[in-house]
Amino acid sequence: MKVEIKDLNKRLGNKEVLKEINLCLEPGQIFGLVGENGAGKTTLIKCATGIYKPDRGAVYIGGSNVYDNPVVKGKIGYVAEENQYFSSYRIEELLSFYALAYPHFSPERFRELNRLFQLTERTRVRELSKGMQMRLALMLALSQRPQLLVLDEPTSGLDPLAKREVLRLLVQEVESRALTVLISSHHLGDLERICDTIGVISRGEMRAVHTLTEMKVNMRKLQLVFPQGFPAELASWPEVLAVETVGRVNYIVTKQYSEELLGRLRQLKPLVLEEVSLGLEDMFIYAAKEGYR
Amino acid sequence: MFQVDVRSSTPIYVQIKDQVKEGVIKGIFQPGDKLPSVRELSTTLTINPNTVSKAYQELEREKAIETLRGRGTFIAKSYRPAPDKERLQVVAGMLRKVVVEAHYLGLAKEEVEQMVDDLYAELGGIAR
Numbered sequence: 001m002k003v004e005i006k007d008l009n010k011r012l013g014n015k016e017v018l019k020e021i022n023l024c025l026e027p028g029q030i031f032g033l034v035g036e037n038g039a040g041k042t043t044l045i046k047c048a049t050g051i052y053k054p055d056r057g058a059v060y061i062g063g064s065n066v067y068d069n070p071v072v073k074g075k076i077g078y079v080a081e082e083n084q085y086f087s088s089y090r091i092e093e094l095l096s097f098y099a100l101a102y103p104h105f106s107p108e109r110f111r112e113l114n115r116l117f118q119l120t121e122r123t124r125v126r127e128l129s130k131g132m133q134m135r136l137a138l139m140l141a142l143s144q145r146p147q148l149l150v151l152d153e154p155t156s157g158l159d160p161l162a163k164r165e166v167l168r169l170l171v172q173e174v175e176s177r178a179l180t181v182l183i184s185s186h187h188l189g190d191l192e193r194i195c196d197t198i199g200v201i202s203r204g205e206m207r208a209v210h211t212l213t214e215m216k217v218n219m220r221k222l223q224l225v226f227p228q229g230f231p232a233e234l235a236s237w238p239e240v241l242a243v244e245t246v247g248r249v250n251y252i253v254t255k256q257y258s259e260e261l262l263g264r265l266r267q268l269k270p271l272v273l274e275e276v277s278l279g280l281e282d283m284f285i286y287a288a289k290e291g292y293r
Numbered sequence: 294m295f296q297v298d299v300r301s302s303t304p305i306y307v308q309i310k311d312q313v314k315e316g317v318i319k320g321i322f323q324p325g326d327k328l329p330s331v332r333e334l335s336t337t338l339t340i341n342p343n344t345v346s347k348a349y350q351e352l353e354r355e356k357a358i359e360t361l362r363g364r365g366t367f368i369a370k371s372y373r374p375a376p377d378k379e380r381l382q383v384v385a386g387m388l389r390k391v392v393v394e395a396h397y398l399g400l401a402k403e404e405v406e407q408m409v410d411d412l413y414a415e416l417g418g419i420a421r
Contacts, residue, residue: 030341167339175332175342192299194341213304220302279300 001075001147001180002027003048007057010043017043019204021057025197027147028178032195034188034284040204041184042081045152048182049078061148074103077146081153083137087126091119091136102144110143113169131162138166142173149173151183155190167194192280200288207288212280219286220257221278224250225271234268242286253278253286294321295329297338305340309348314357317368328358328366 003025010018017040025031035041046052048059050066050073059066066072085094098105117135119128128136134154141149149170155163171194174181185191191198192212199209219241224230230250235243241255249272254261265273294316297308316322328334331349335342349366352358360366395405 028343030343164339168336171335171339171342172332175335189299193339196341196343213306216302216304275302277300278302 001062002060003148003180003182004060005044005048005057006060008044008047008054008059009056010040010047010052011055012043017204018047021201021204021206023199023206023209025180025182027180028174029197030174030181030183030195032188032191032198033182033184033201034186034191034198035184035201036186039201041186041201042152044201045150045182045184049073049076049150074144075147077141077144077149079134079137079141079149079151079154081156083133085125085133085137088124090122090124092121094125094136094140095121098140098143104145106143106145109145110139113139113142116165116169131158134158135162135166135169138169142169145177147179149179149181151181153185154183155185155187163190170194188281188284198284200284202288208284210287215280215283215287218255218257219278219283220254221276221282222252222254222265223272223274223276224252224265226250226268227271231268242289251276295334295338297340299340306344306348306351309334309345310352313348313352313368317357317372322368324368324370324372326368328368330365 003023005021005023008018008021009016021044033041033044043052047054048061048066050059050069053067061072061076064072066076086097089097095107095110099107117132117139119132119136125133125136134157138151138154141151151170154166154170158166167190170181173179183191183195188198195212197209197211200207225248230243230245234240234252239254239256239258239261240252242253244251244253262273295309295312297305299305301308303311313322313328317324322328328349329337331342331345335345338345349358349360353360356369357372358366359369392405
């Protein structure tokens with residue numbers, strides 16, 4: 001399902017948590033939301049799932065406003081950061097509870113998914129470890145056969161193996177029926193494998209939204225040394241995003257890398273012209289800081 | 294057999310494409326061999342299935358692989374990979390570094406050439 005977030009503003013207490021957020025997710029897209037603690041990720045997610053009422057603007061899912069709309073909410077699978085189930089419930093009791101709440105919930109689908117994790121249905125929720133609770137939450141959300149899956153920090157606090165299993169389950173689900181996924185995390189590393197698009201949120205503002213492929217192609221870091229010092233004009237070239245100098249070595253970060261640009265740089269006769277690796281984390285830091293478009 | 298480096302500046306779908314082609318050059322894949330399905334590959338690598346689909350679509354457009362409906366994806370029977378331009382550039386770049394380094398060490402051109410000849414002799418099997 002298509003998700004459109006339009007001019008979203010949200011204030012909590014007297015803090016402006018979200019400012020003018022605009023965002024559009026296409027069906028089949030896996031969107032990663034990154035940002036530091038307190039940037040507004042969870043608030044954005046709670047607005048997108050219709051839990052919070054926006055102060056201004058709105059979130060449209062499949063064309064209808066999600067707030068106070070049980071029909072649309074029935075199509076959303078939501079896995080919160082802390083999953084507040086009735087902790088004394090047994091899993092089998094939760095299943096019947098979910099079947100009451102969600103029209104498309106399928107206990108058969110749950111059992112199918114559970115073949116992998118082997119949770120005993122007689123177990124009470126509070127007896128499960130954190131990782132198992134997260135898997136339970138994900139399985140319950142997938143058993144709703146949602147058209148939109150919203151995951152808030154799904155991998156935080158999981159061991160590497162559990163993390164991989166959770167991501168794997170997600171990948172399989174996306175492959176078998178193109179659902180839209182919105183994931184938040186402050187670990188870029190968890191997201192860069194599976195997301196096609198990543199949005200950076202900082203102090204309540206959406207700083208950058210990019211597809212990973214496009215970013216990797218356009219953003220490169222080059223190491224340059226010039227015999228007569230750094231040509232100042234370079235900093236104002238439209239393709240150059242940032243310039244850094246360490247001793248005699250200059251680094252430039254490009255926002256529009258091309259062979260043609262490389263050719264022009266060579267004409268300036270640098271002693272050294274080499275590409276150095278630029279991690280995804282650095283890319284997003286530059287993108288957020290320097291206003292990469 | 295597939296391995297992706299998510300940190301690399303090469304997009305993941307390009308890495309997959311390269312590995313298929315490289316696999317054919319090295320003989321890991323023979324024409325007619327079956328490739329893992331999108332589901333299998335995205336699951337084993339835990340990467341976005343759309344990324345795998347994109348790699349396969351481009352390979353198919355380049356006639357390197359073919360998809361038979363209901364049977365899977367195969368290395369094309371007629372596929373003869375050519376070493377591509379980009380890879381040639383990579384090799385040229387590496388050679389350049391070697392030549393510069395050798396020059397600073399005070400090696401003459403003939404000495405470098407001798408070293409290359411020795412290497413070819415040592416690796417005998419790969420010279421064509």
